[in-house]
Amino acid sequence: MKQEAALFAGVALFFVISDIGYALFSGPEPAGTAALTVAALMSSLMSFFYLVNYRKRGLRPEDRKEADIVERSGVLAFFPPSSAYPVATALGAALTALGVVFGLWLFLIGLVPLLCGVLALAFQYLGHEG
CATH class of the missing domain: 1.10.287 (Helix Hairpins)
Known part of the structure; x- marks a missing residue:
């Protein structure tokens, strides 16, 4: 999950740079600046989520080159049944x-x-x- 955290951090950085440029050159139009700010915050949230999961769980088998297929076998997660x-x-x-x-x-x-x-x-x- 370290790669995913870095990917979303890069996306967040892109949105921050775009947001600053848009705010400087768009004049008094705040909608685009607000949308880019929200996009930067959302991608930062995803990056933080992946970073916390990486620190809590470590490397997954698919993140290691020497991992075997059998390491990923078994129950992956809990998927709830139907709900109202x-x-x-x-x-x-x-x-x-x-x-x-x-x-x-x-x-x-x-x-x-x-x-x-x-x-x-x-x-x-x-x-x-x-």
Whole structure:
């Protein structure tokens, strides 16, 4: 995962340089600067994620040239079975988005299933040993 961290760090650096150049030459137009800033932050987040995983788990078998195929055999990860929480999250996201258009009352109503769905997805398998 070290290579992935370096790759996304390079992407983040590209977006930062592009963002600075765009901010200097675009004049009073802030939308592009904001979009490039968000892209730089998102790629920095991915780089940080891969770096933390590399430090926590070390090299994977596919990162080492002397590794054997058998080292990657067995259970790779836990993949959860079907769940109803994505539907609740989608319903909350739709109501929240419609609330932006039609009014604060619908936005606030949509926040309840959205937050419940996101939290349920995040903590559904908290105690699972995978």
